[in-house]
Amino acid sequence: RCDALIFDLDGVLTDTAETHYRAWRRLADEIGVPFARADNERMKGVDRMASLDILLQRASRDYPPAERLALAARKNEYYVQDIGGITPDRLFDGVHALLADARRRGLKLAVASASRNAALLLRNLGIADKFDHVVDAAHLSRAKPDPEIFLAAAHALGVSPAVCIGIEDSLAGIAAIHAAGMSAIGVGDAGVLSPADAVVPDIAHLRLSDFVIP
Ligand code: B16
Numbered sequence: 266r267c268d269a270l271i272f273d274l275d276g277v278l279t280d281t282a283e284t285h286y287r288a289w290r291r292l293a294d295e296i297g298v299p300f301a302r303a304d305n306e307r308m309k310g311v312d313r314m315a316s317l318d319i320l321l322q323r324a325s326r327d328y329p330p331a332e333r334l335a336l337a338a339r340k341n342e343y344y345v346q347d348i349g350g351i352t353p354d355r356l357f358d359g360v361h362a363l364l365a366d367a368r369r370r371g372l373k374l375a376v377a378s379a380s381r382n383a384a385l386l387l388r389n390l391g392i393a394d395k396f397d398h399v400v401d402a403a404h405l406s407r408a409k410p411d412p413e414i415f416l417a418a419a420h421a422l423g424v425s426p427a428v429c430i431g432i433e434d435s436l437a438g439i440a441a442i443h444a445a446g447m448s449a450i451g452v453g454d455a456g457v458l459s460p461a462d463a464v465v466p467d468i469a470h471l472r473l474s475d476f477v478i479p
């Protein structure tokens with residue numbers, strides 16, 4: 266049985282996983298720290314300060330806490346500059362159809378994004394009012410893979426985690442969904458996301474009839 270869908274945002278509903286990558290890449294280049302796509306894979310779904318910790322693992326010197334905060338703020342400036350200009354055409358194909366199908370089936374819908382910029386991004390994508398609840402990452406204390414964010418979404422929707430399906434593009438997110446006692450659909454590379462209960466290559470390939478009894 267499934268009563269609710271809980272969506273990750275970056276990398277699931279739009280291609281901002283790439284936007285995050287470019288912002289980190291720019292920062293890494295500026296401070297002379299090596300940074301490759303493989304490093305970025307580990308940062309997906311991971312919150313801002315923990316992402317910076319991953320980036321600085323390859324730094325040749327220590328960065329004290331105040332400097333870390335300044336670097337994270339700089340990356341966020343680059344990211345916000347980029348998403349400030351995002352318009353609804355940046356929504357992945359199939360999102361509107363999927364949300365409409367979910368509504369027809371009576372499912373509740375939430376967004377569980379680790380991003381503190383999620384509200385701005387959802388507004389710019391024109392889908393802010395499509396969800397019953399958007400978890401505010403600023404009110405959380407534990408990042409994915411901790412289940413807190415998915416449990417908060419289920420709680421706000423008034424449903425048991427057991428009847429929720431979480432939809433994620435990151436390994437940290439899939440681990441968080443499972444730790445919350447939910448089923449996980451991965452969006453992306455089936456080899457990378459093998460812990461998920463099912464994997465689709467992109468959101469346009471997600472057919473609710475495969476997962477939800479009509
Ligand atoms: P911000 P998601 C996550 O969003 C991103 O995957 C991750 O790369 C990013 O570091 C994190 O949000 C925090 O974002 O710096 O904007 O607060 O995938 O959980 O929607």
Ligand code: MG
Pocket residue numbers: 273274275276277282309310433434435438
């Ligand atoms: Mg994501």
